[in-house]
Amino acid sequence: MLIAKVIGTTVATIKDPKLTGRKLLVLRQTDEHGAPFGKPYVAIDTVDAGAGDLVLTAAGSSARQTDITKDTPVDTVIMAIIDSLEVDGKISFQKSE
Amino acid sequence: MLIAKVIGTTVATIKDPKLTGRKLLVLRQTDEHGAPFGKPYVAIDTVDAGAGDLVLTAAGSSARQTDITKDTPVDTVIMAIIDSLEVDGKISFQKSE
Amino acid sequence: MLIAKVIGTTVATIKDPKLTGRKLLVLRQTDEHGAPFGKPYVAIDTVDAGAGDLVLTAAGSSARQTDITKDTPVDTVIMAIIDSLEVDGKISFQKSE
Amino acid sequence: MLIAKVIGTTVATIKDPKLTGRKLLVLRQTDEHGAPFGKPYVAIDTVDAGAGDLVLTAAGSSARQTDITKDTPVDTVIMAIIDSLEVDGKISFQKSE
Amino acid sequence: MLIAKVIGTTVATIKDPKLTGRKLLVLRQTDEHGAPFGKPYVAIDTVDAGAGDLVLTAAGSSARQTDITKDTPVDTVIMAIIDSLEVDGKISFQKSE
Numbered sequence: 342m343l344i345a346k347v348i349g350t351t352v353a354t355i356k357d358p359k360l361t362g363r364k365l366l367v368l369r370q371t372d373e374h375g376a377p378f379g380k381p382y383v384a385i386d387t388v389d390a391g392a393g394d395l396v397l398t399a400a401g402s403s404a405r406q407t408d409i410t411k412d413t414p415v416d417t418v419i420m421a422i423i424d425s426l427e428v429d430g431k432i433s434f435q436k437s438e
Numbered sequence: 439m440l441i442a443k444v445i446g447t448t449v450a451t452i453k454d455p456k457l458t459g460r461k462l463l464v465l466r467q468t469d470e471h472g473a474p475f476g477k478p479y480v481a482i483d484t485v486d487a488g489a490g491d492l493v494l495t496a497a498g499s500s501a502r503q504t505d506i507t508k509d510t511p512v513d514t515v516i517m518a519i520i521d522s523l524e525v526d527g528k529i530s531f532q533k534s535e
Numbered sequence: 536m537l538i539a540k541v542i543g544t545t546v547a548t549i550k551d552p553k554l555t556g557r558k559l560l561v562l563r564q565t566d567e568h569g570a571p572f573g574k575p576y577v578a579i580d581t582v583d584a585g586a587g588d589l590v591l592t593a594a595g596s597s598a599r600q601t602d603i604t605k606d607t608p609v610d611t612v613i614m615a616i617i618d619s620l621e622v623d624g625k626i627s628f629q630k631s632e
Numbered sequence: 633m634l635i636a637k638v639i640g641t642t643v644a645t646i647k648d649p650k651l652t653g654r655k656l657l658v659l660r661q662t663d664e665h666g667a668p669f670g671k672p673y674v675a676i677d678t679v680d681a682g683a684g685d686l687v688l689t690a691a692g693s694s695a696r697q698t699d700i701t702k703d704t705p706v707d708t709v710i711m712a713i714i715d716s717l718e719v720d721g722k723i724s725f726q727k728s729e
Numbered sequence: 730m731l732i733a734k735v736i737g738t739t740v741a742t743i744k745d746p747k748l749t750g751r752k753l754l755v756l757r758q759t760d761e762h763g764a765p766f767g768k769p770y771v772a773i774d775t776v777d778a779g780a781g782d783l784v785l786t787a788a789g790s791s792a793r794q795t796d797i798t799k800d801t802p803v804d805t806v807i808m809a810i811i812d813s814l815e816v817d818g819k820i821s822f823q824k825s826e
Contacts, residue, residue: 342706342707342708344672349470349523349524349526351494351518351522352520352524353519353521354521356485356494357485357517357518360518365494367470367525373672381525382440383439388646388647392527397642397644397656401499401789402499402500402790403695403707405503406703406704413503414503415496415517416439416496416497416500417439420647421642421646423643425643428640429640445622446620446622447621448619449618449619449621450618452615453591453614453615454581454582454601464620477564479536480537480591498596499595499693509600510597511581511599512536512593513595513597542761542816543761543814543816544814545809545813546812547810547811549810550808551776551795551809553794559809561761574766575732575760577730577732586817586818594789595692595789595790607791608775608791608808609787610730610788610789633804635755635771663769678802679744690804692788694790694793694803694804695802697747697803698802701802711744711748711803712741712743713741713743714741717755
């Protein structure tokens with residue numbers, strides 16, 4: 342899984358019927374401190390994530406292993422919202438209240 | 439999913455029989471403003487996308503989760519046409535009428 | 536799918552039994568003009584492609600969605616030979632007769 | 633599979649129900665000497681790996697081929713803890729007791 | 730598939746039970762001349778490859794399409810030992826006797 346930050350939203354009227362009503366969020370991968378890098382990508386949300394959240398995304402067929410994404414043409418899913426990350430014995434990221 | 443811009447079309451007479459009659463479009467990945475970068479790739483179209491459209495593409499086995507692409511040897515599908523993108527609270531891309 | 540040019544062939548006596556009699560070609564990815572870049576990779580041929588041809592390759596489980604590659608341990612397939620590419624309203628590649 | 637070093641842990645209260653009770657570790661890919669490089673990624677642990685361990689991670693649908701990860705939306709699994717690596721006839725990494 | 734050179738071996742006592750008795754080799758991708766580049770990766774061997782061999786590796790779910798790797802949490806398999814490569818009409822690699 343990748344650590345990523347939710348940075349925005351997508352509006353798409355014309356899309357595969359299985360995507361109707363689904364939330365497609367824009368993300369950027371981050372390091373262990375939540376600092377974004379690289380180009381944006383888009384994932385389907387299954388955990389009610391919001392802008393600014395640090396999340397985990399799973400890609401490939403694994404993205405279809407949730408109730409929401411079964412048999413759906415999506416290749417990336419947000420499947421967890423990160424509360425905190427501990428790296429090398431220190432808290433490297435802590436979600437703000 | 440990747441944000442990508444449709445930049446062209448492919449003509450291929452000799453191909454897997456399951457691809458007969460299918461539209462294979464040329465794309466380049468873009469950032470959240472629709473600015474392309476990187477090398478072109480090709481995806482099968484399922485939403486009647488056209489040149490200049492900003493779209494979402496899904497890769498891997500997820501590309502076969504549409505009525506058009508089931509059991510077909512394609513690894514990338516266009517499954518949505520983007521109307522607009524909002525990033526960091528601002529509209530970063532808006533489809534022209 | 537990637538646009539790629541067939542640049543060579545592979546000979547392998549010791550291989551998975553399902554690969555017996557199959558043609559494994561060496562390719563390099565190209566841009567929309569057919570100019571190669573990057574390192575070579577190998578794909579199983581299902582469309583009788585030859586050296587110099589510009590082709591499309593599909594990767595991952597999609598590579599197994601042809602009669603020739605079903606249940607076979609190959610992760611990349613040549614599933615179309617490109618006749619021409621049109622990008623930004625101009626023919627960027629045309630197969631020579 | 634990638635050679636990777638476990639560098640930390642993830643806490644996530646809100647997540648896919650199938651992830652309840654699972655350990656999601658933070659890793660960085662390493663070379664054959666165990667020297668990390670690149671950005672961190674996250675994998676589900678199935679072998680009771682701990683901080684500092686050098687491990688192997690498998691990605692994609694292969695990450696779901698364990699008893700713990702079956703049908704779970706995870707795309708990377710730790711499936712082995714490395715005792716030693718031998719490269720070019722020399723021990724390039726040896727786990728400390 | 731990637732062209733790769735076997736450069737070493739992995740010892741791992743703690744691992745997924747399905748990996749018991751399997752050979753996990755360390756490889757580096759090579760160009761068409763067999764010259765390695767990039768970081769090492771690990772694949773399960775199904776063709777009795779040895780150190781120094783140039784081989785083909787298949788990734789993803791395709792890595793599980795052999796008798797040895799069925800239902801196993803491995804994402805890369807060695808499925809052929811290369812005898813020779815011909816690129817641009819010349820032998821670019823020939824296995825030494």
